[in-house]
Amino acid sequence: MLHYFLRRVFLLSFVFVALTILGFSLSYLFPGDRLSTLSGLTNISEAQQLELIRHYQLDQSVLQQYLAYVGRILDGDWGLSFASQQPVLPELLAVFPATLELAAYALMLSFLVGVPVGLFCAIRSETILARLFSALTLIGYSLPVFWWALLLIMVFALSLGWLPTSGRLHVLFDVPAKTGFMLLDIYLSDLTHKTAAFRDALHHLLLPTIVLATFPTTVMIRFTRNSMQSVLEQGYIKTARAKGLSRAQVLYHHGLRNALLPVIRQVGLQFSTLITLAMLTEVIFSWPGIGQWLIDSIYQRNYPAIHGGLLMVSSLVIAANMLTEVLHTLFNPLARKG
Incomplete structure (x- = not known):
């Protein structure tokens, strides 16, 4: 039974990886500015833009951006809502x-x-x-x-x-x-x-x-x-x-x-x-x-x-x-x- 459970958990991890890849891809698929889509902020200034680029590692490779995205999801940083400007x-x-x-x-x-x-x-x-x-x-x-x-x-x-x-x-x-x-x-x-x-x-x-x-x-x-x-x-x-x-x-x-x-x-x-x-x-x-x-x-x-x-x-x-x-x-x- 333990072997079965561990095998299921192992397969479940692949499903969650696929889910995070899909979620990460949505930031490219949504229309509009990618920084606004990721952060939820509107009317981003130049200073905020540079800070957000470093925060979301948009100046890095796609793999590093994805790993940073997974880290933010696990930390509870899911961005801000456009409507309420709340997390x-x-x-x-x-x-x-x-x-x-x-x-x-x-x-x-x-x-x-x-x-x-x-x-x-x-x-x-x-x-x-x-x-x-x-x-x-x-x-x-x-x-x-x-x-x-x-x-x-x-x-x-x-x-x-x-x-x-x-x-x-x-x-x-x-x-x-x-x-x-x-x-x-x-x-x-x-x-x-x-x-x-x-x-x-x-x-x-x-x-x-x-x-x-x-x-x-x-x-x-x-x-x-x-x-x-x-x-x-x-x-x-x-x-x-x-x-x-x-x-x-x-x-x-x-x-x-x-x-x-x-x-x-x-x-x-x-x-x-x-x-x-x-x-x-x-x-x-x-x-x-x-x-x-x-x-x-x-x-x-x-x-x-x-x-x-x-x-x-x-x-x-x-x-x-x-x-x-x-x-x-x-x-x-x-x-x-x-």
């Missing part, structure tokens, strides 16, 4: 928890709904309810995220008035940002109406979570159903039935454990999809996360912020895939052997 990395760290919170709850919802429904569709595949679930998964898989989000807003927010249309919390509640995760911040705060604030945060969280979880839930249902059906056709399942074990014992002790092993890897893949879909969801629901922050930066042509956002999102996706691969190998002896 990019603190702004990213301020909006990152909102995206991570939304994606984590959507992933949890897709797992809690998708796995049981997928198992039911595999075990009771001939029932009307299983066929109905299969049809709904096909519809949910084909739904455009923006259309589905607007439809839910129109029904549950505008027509029925049950849920809010945007934001993370009502303006009446002033919750100090300690961790960036709204529910945790409410729990740690000293608000007198903590229960009401917690309920209001859940109301704001419900619609974006459902919209974001729709696509991965349908994928999880189909993947779990196919995995369980494949396991039920294996020889050891037939042997367990021939030994006289009950259906419940066969499904729990032999079927369920083996069918869920590929699902662990699928969770990591769906988390990557969630981060991508979160950009559209955050814009529609005015959710103050990294997706909306990055879209605003694109509209503003804020190149240092775009570079930082892409670097942060890519690193998160790579780390999530790495973690799920390690967990899958940890629980699957055959994967360790391979």
Whole structure:
């Protein structure tokens, strides 16, 4: 297992090197002055220009510029935002928890709904309810995220008035940002109406979570159903039935454990999809996360912020895939052997 982990870390280092090369190349691809793109400063004077050239080592070779770029990334020097003239990395760290919170709850919802429904569709595949679930998964898989989000807003927010249309919390509640995760911040705060604030945060969280979880839930249902059906056709399942074990014992002790092993890897893949879909969801629901922050930066042509956002999102996706691969190998002896 240690050998596998070290090999994965070694391969992961190559992925991060490729990511840093891409990030370094963006400074050449973005239009405008390269010094402004790297630093985020505007109206650079001649004295500042000479200082910035030495700081970014633009008078050196490309390899030395790249090594200096990697050093700045590791030191947290990601440049200044054109819009706010503030460092990019603190702004990213301020909006990152909102995206991570939304994606984590959507992933949890897709797992809690998708796995049981997928198992039911595999075990009771001939029932009307299983066929109905299969049809709904096909519809949910084909739904455009923006259309589905607007439809839910129109029904549950505008027509029925049950849920809010945007934001993370009502303006009446002033919750100090300690961790960036709204529910945790409410729990740690000293608000007198903590229960009401917690309920209001859940109301704001419900619609974006459902919209974001729709696509991965349908994928999880189909993947779990196919995995369980494949396991039920294996020889050891037939042997367990021939030994006289009950259906419940066969499904729990032999079927369920083996069918869920590929699902662990699928969770990591769906988390990557969630981060991508979160950009559209955050814009529609005015959710103050990294997706909306990055879209605003694109509209503003804020190149240092775009570079930082892409670097942060890519690193998160790579780390999530790495973690799920390690967990899958940890629980699957055959994967360790391979």
